Amino acid sequence: MRFAWIDLREVPRPQLQAVVDAAVHTRMAGVVSADAELLGTLPPTVTRVLVPGGPASASAAAPAPKKEAKDSGPAKDSGQPKDAGQPKDPKPGIDVLLRTFTTQDDLDALAAHHRDATGTPVAGFIDVRDDRTLQLSCAGALVLPYTVIHFADPTKIPLEIVLAAAEPGEGELVTVVESLEEAAIVFDVLERGSDGILYGPRGADEVFALARLLEATTPQLQLSTLTVESIRHVGLGDRVCVDTCSHFEEDEGILVGSYSSGFVLCCSETHPLPYMPTRPFRVNAGALHSYTLGPDNRTHYLSEVGSGMALLAVGADGRTRRVVVGRAKLESRPLLEIRTHAEDGRLVSLTVQDDWHVRVLGPGGKVLNVTELQPGDELLGYLAADKRHVGLPIGEFCKEV
Structure with missing residues (x-):
């Protein structure tokens, strides 16, 4: 201590x-x-x-x-x-x-x-x-x-x-x-x-x-199991790869979601990929409008993420640590929308690059390719209790669709 x-x-x-x-x-x-x-x-x-x-x-x-x-x-x-x-x-x-x-x-x-x-x-x-x-x-x-x-x-x-x-x-x-x-x-x-x-x-x-x-420590998060409802090809858009200054563990990634109330645990590129070398510092995170969670319980749009910013690396068991962004890459790619629901019925949505190389984590740290997901598959995610204004928690009415 x-x-x-x-x-x-x-x-x-x-x-x-x-x-x-x-x-x-x-x-x-x-x-x-x-x-x-x-x-x-x-x-x-x-x-x-x-x-x-x-x-x-x-x-x-x-x-x-x-x-x-x-x-x-x-x-x-x-x-x-x-x-x-x-x-x-x-x-x-x-x-x-x-x-x-x-x-x-x-x-x-x-x-x-x-x-x-x-x-x-x-x-x-x-x-x-x-x-x-x-x-x-x-x-x-x-x-x-x-x-x-x-x-x-x-x-x-x-x-x-x-x-x-x-x-x-x-x-x-x-x-x-x-x-x-x-x-x-x-x-x-x-x-x-x-x-x-x-x-x-x-x-x-x-x-x-x-x-x-x-007091600046990162919290232990209580992750939730999310069930896939649908997967939809939505066409061309801009997605962000987040390159950090740290080496991710095999069961680590960052939390990303289309709504500030719920996030999916997106996998790092620590695991081997065909045709590509591993990049254990990178997360192919999602479309630029998406939220990601920082170490101070503040959300950031992926479009805002850049060199020197701190994000939260999250493990499949909910452990967290602070990682520093070295670079963010914004590129146009075909996109895939993944819609899931939590046990309480809450909708959690994620839009990512439509490619087999992009992966998310399931219970136990299971690595799942996004293009192979089927309705009923289970993912790991995090449900936030707070609504947000400019990324900060706030007690107000807010509906995201």
């Missing part, structure tokens, strides 16, 4: 309280600060992460310089079981101490003492800027409960290396990000992404936007 920690250390003071309130309201997983008193005011629903001694900023170019022993900061005493100036009683309202490690000795100390002298759990922070610190971060990800990493360079290759190295570990990896756009990318690296992110927002609105990003 991906999560976010909100870094308060560089939030402008006029926005600080609003950011704190937003973090609590949206149930962010954690809040990071150098102010123990501030963290102590937060509810226990938030993981309160203290950077003791006024901390190396997670986005700093290098560890904080050494200070006097009474205020050494995380860069100096990282993970040592006893710290000068460290109170011996547990800190009220602090859940995790975040300490910098820059050497193997630092890491060994952190790993040996998962709790500091106060009894508070300790996590590690490292700034990765070369091969030595990259290897050290990999080692940390294997032994620490939390490893917070700032990558100095914009490439995501070091993150990929840490994710692969951390696979056997039980701890959680938290990646520092500079923007919401970067957060979305970090969550997708190697398909699994970083467990969490550390982000310093400029205001409360960015906290709410981050909350929406964390």
Whole structure:
């Protein structure tokens, strides 16, 4: 389950309280600060992460310089079981101490003492800027409960290396990000992404936007069995092939229908075809007027689908995932209308290219050629409860024929 920690250390003071309130309201997983008193005011629903001694900023170019022993900061005493100036009683309202490690000795100390002298759990922070610190971060990800990493360079290759190295570990990896756009990318690296992110927002609105990003998952759909009523050759028209940036599974496709109330699961070209190579990224979807379903429960006309748009890939068991369109091809072809009905009698219609190579999916992921369909055959589809206006669900009267 991906999560976010909100870094308060560089939030402008006029926005600080609003950011704190937003973090609590949206149930962010954690809040990071150098102010123990501030963290102590937060509810226990938030993981309160203290950077003791006024901390190396997670986005700093290098560890904080050494200070006097009474205020050494995380860069100096990282993970040592006893710290000068460290109170011996547990800190009220602090859940995790975040300490910098820059050497193997630092890491060994952190790993040996998962709790500091106060009894508070300790996590590690490292700034990765070369091969030595990259290897050290990999080692940390294997032994620490939390490893917070700032990558100095914009490439995501070091993150990929840490994710692969951390696979056997039980701890959680938290990646520092500079923007919401970067957060979305970090969550997708190697398909699994970083467990969490550390982000310093400029205001409360960015906290709410981050909350929406964390909730951006695709739903499990309850597919229905549709029974074919009729198949009719309707003549020449324009149809759309949707080429995505993903490889479809054998039982996956996209949902397409002439009416926004019902869709048929159109098969991808993952299966072998005579005379043609497989194109496992493609769905020969249907006529340009047709609706298809996106990951945000919004429909789009196939005529609107284009490069960069996100659609919903759907499996025969109702599982879904987000796929990005690389290209849409609009070409004139003979068309075939397929009329079906659901168990409740609802009409579900689909118009596709009139060719044996175009296929839809039936129960159990059975692949069916559209030109061989007969009345009584069963297809997989999805029945939408909402009427639509400009693709969005709306509670109004709407009749489609």
